[in-house]
């Protein structure tokens with residue numbers, strides 16, 4: 573392991589090269605000010621270790637803010653395994669688990685893009701410092717229903733602010749991405765009476781939504797500009813651009829995707845265009861709340877559900893503070909998270 577000198581404002585960044593298994597990976601710990609750092613293990617193809625480490629650091633910082641805003645006693649960390657899913661050989665996963673174990677609980681790894689519950693289960697044979705397993709007293713299982721529920725209650729808070737009611741009848745919601753979270757959100761919204769507009773790269777998924785929910789199908793590029801009240805980005809990041817802010821008829825943006833703002837200036841552009849953007853890391857925290865319960869060793873489904881429903885109140889506070897201070901919602905969410913981390917902590 574090599575500790576890197578150039579680690580920005582992170583507490584620790586470790587790179588791992590294990591010639592026996594071929595593992596190349598990086599673990600970034602941004603902050604442990606609020607507790608051990610928790611964040612996913614991403615398995616992805618990167619051009620080199622430098623890019624991979626950079627990505628781990630960017631994502632770890634995001635987890636510090638997300639965990640703080642979620643009110644969790646956990647800091648932010650993230651790790652990446654280089655090389656895509658073919659890099660996840662049993663020996664590489666065990667070598668990676670040993671690296672996590674060497675950090676003695678400063679970093680807790682969980683499922684992320686390119687890793688599965690089965691991978692986490694396999695690593696748990698080597699280290700207790702992973703969460704999101706399928707077995708054991710505290711196993712938390714699939715995070716996506718909790719993520720969808722958090723997005724739903726945050727959308728209720730946004731509707732309250734914009735329409736004075738959270739009634740979803742006569743409300744048109746556009747969902748971009750009908751994957752694990754998007755589909756569950758569609759189910760929840762449909763039950764609440766919302767009319768759905770949908771898009772996904774997978775035509776079969778779209779056809780299913782048409783049949784199941786009477787949803788109206790759009791091409792992925794067209795959906796953000798379709799006539800709707802709420803836009804819910806639930807695919808990949810970067811869906812919100814300055815053009816979107818100027819042109820889209822949606823007054824509310826509330827979805828599960830991470831890193832929705834194509835660049836930081838879009839936060840201001842949305843605010844100036846009179847749109848209410850529910851900050852992504854505030855509203856999609858249901859999944860991390862679920863996995864955190866396991867990481868903290870005290871999984872209680874009722875408590876997790878209550879915590880996830882609490883996202884509505886955090887969203888309401890964010891929207892009200894934005895209104896009161898005429899500040900874009902993303903900036904307000906960052907300020908609330910920073911206040912929780914503490915002005916004098918390593919992350920501030």
Ligand code: NAI
Nearest residue numbers: 715716719749750751752753772773792807828829830859
């Ligand atoms: P997923 O991989 O199950 O679903 C993503 C869906 O988006 C797929 O159906 C895919 O075909 C579609 N898609 C991809 N690119 C698209 C595009 N350009 N246009 C239209 N559709 C496109 O992912 P999942 O788990 O549903 O997550 C969705 C988003 O929410 C991701 O950004 C993820 O990082 C974020 N998120 C997920 C959490 C979870 O609990 N699963 C927790 C927090 C955030």
